[in-house]
Amino acid sequence: MKHWLRRQRYLADFTLAALARRRVKNTGLIVIYSIIVFVLASAMMFSAALRHEAGTVLAKSPELIVQQLVMGRHEMIPGSEIEKLAGIRGVAAVKGRLWGYFYDSVNGANYTFMVPDDDSYDLQPGEAILGEGIGKARDFTWDTAPLFVTSLAGKMVKFTVRETFADDSALLTADLVLISEADFRSFFDLPPDVYTDIGVSIRNEREIGTIVQKAQLVMPNARFVTRSDIERTYQRLFDWREGLMTALAAAGVLAFAIFAAEKASGLSAEEAREIGILKAIGWDTGDVIAMKLWEGGLISFGAFLAGTVFAYIHVFSFQAGLFEPILKGWAVIYPDFALAPYIDGLQLATLFAITVIPYTAATLVPIWRAATADPDQVMR
């Protein structure tokens, strides 16, 4: 064991010195390799962070959302349904929710109007709490400038802005307008006792399926969306976008593998001479292969490390500026949010598999070819 370790140490030592001697050639290789790792790692970290964000956000939403359907389209749900749902055993709380979209013809943006679930906001009629994106879209001259909007009936309504949401919740609140229930009903001209949908909290997660079954019997016209359904959809969406990026990058990986194979097989005269001398002084094929594997390993390690670290900085310090349009989507009011750093072992293992393995595979045959050449042949 000790002998083996010592041999590997000398080989690594020798290889590092050899790499340093051909600095220009190897730097070029490492730079290109790092760029490949960087592109893939950025895409993967970005979508993993989005997935993580979606999961965290959804953790606070009710376990089940019930929507009324008429001819397959979403319709307002009457308040009488709340009691039906509350009667089902295992349901902890049922709450009618009021929210809707409003198209602002002034700037072409869509706002989300909502009555807060939480009574602690204690909004009075005429008051509103705004998301930070709305002030920007409306060019507010000061933070709590009053918001004037024209309701569908053509009435101009003024809301005094009590406060603006802080930037750190932008993902959820960028386009949000919180108003009181009375304002909401008069603004959208809604009859009393109807709701957009109903949020149902369920105490035991394993009972959700049974509760949905029971509720379907009571409310045959309703659509039931569970939190895990929404979570799954988001997961799948981000996975798919990430997979698409990876598949596109596959062309780059392939080109890089060809480049690496080419580079490894086209031995420079100096390298060939070096291998010839090594073999002449008693190295056997296995030693030369081990040396070359060390070379590939060190290059891979350096490039993998550099690519991953730069991708981390790119995604979590610069919000992935380069890939944002592809992975995030767009809108008039777009939340400006910082992602919470989130990496797991699966990501790193996957990244390793799709970058280091093609490189290694591409260089193995050239390595062997170089190592088995006769010393007199290469030196001549």
Next chain:
Amino acid sequence: MIFQTPILALLLISALSSVVMLWAGWFALRLLLRWDLASGSRAQLEMERATDLVSTLFGFVMLAQLLSLLLYVFNADRMATLFVGAMCAVGTLNNNDWGFPTLYAKLAIFFVATMWLILDRADRTGHDYPLTRVKFALVLLIVPLVLAAGASELTYFLNLQADVITSCCSTEFTADTEDAGLGSDMSSLAPATALWLLAASGAAVALIGAVSLIWKRGTMLFAAAGAVFFVVALTAIISVISPYVYEHPTHHCPFCILKPEYNYFGYVLYVPLFLGTAFALGAGLLQPFRKVESLAATLPARIRKQVALSLASFVVFGLVVLWTIWQSQLILFG
């Protein structure tokens, strides 16, 4: 579903391994037909050189497959959120008929490829490559295994259905389910029996290993004991060790222990067990060749080293098990 980065990575590994193995198989066929060390012909010299390439490629395939095994289980665990009813890797693997066969094939490749590399290293110490034919005959057996694993993996991923209601580990590894499979048989074994069996087979392995180390006999028996110990240990993990990790008397899943919630504890448990078994099998594999002339000087020492490594790995496994039971808040006995 195939557009997921880990799945793309797994398919890439399978495709590369299959290409490499197809070439290795073709080379093995030529070698078995024409290998003649006495000949100095060009073809023979080229073949001797190419054996180096095959060894290197094999090492590469084995490392890639090891990574793919970890990635496969890890990915199955993460994808569980995408399927109704699945809560860990078991649910994902049960999504269609190909999930578990792929896992078993990957495990088999891990063991067989390790065996091959052990044989290869031994062969290289002899000046006349005495085991070359055996080695390449074995390659012909491994090729179909790698191809089958690749095909099974592809079928599995292509047929993943999001709307199939799959089963959770709590139903799969429960003592008295209706559709009793191997999993439920293993978990229905009484915890005390499982622990006694584990202790007894552990003691047997240690004893036979000691005999093999001191008196240099019984190595084949040691390999067999190692294999038996592997099966007993897996049964014990499902029946009694997992509940200790979860601190929950009815949660038997052998996959959940790999999750971050349990600090990836499963890896500490599985890695020494797998290594110990691989070394034990390797020792048994080398045993018949210790009389080969060019290996007679080095092979017995090499075999003893394998036995020692195997015993050391099993001891680590045993210590991990004892530690698990000692620090767990769960009281199953007394």
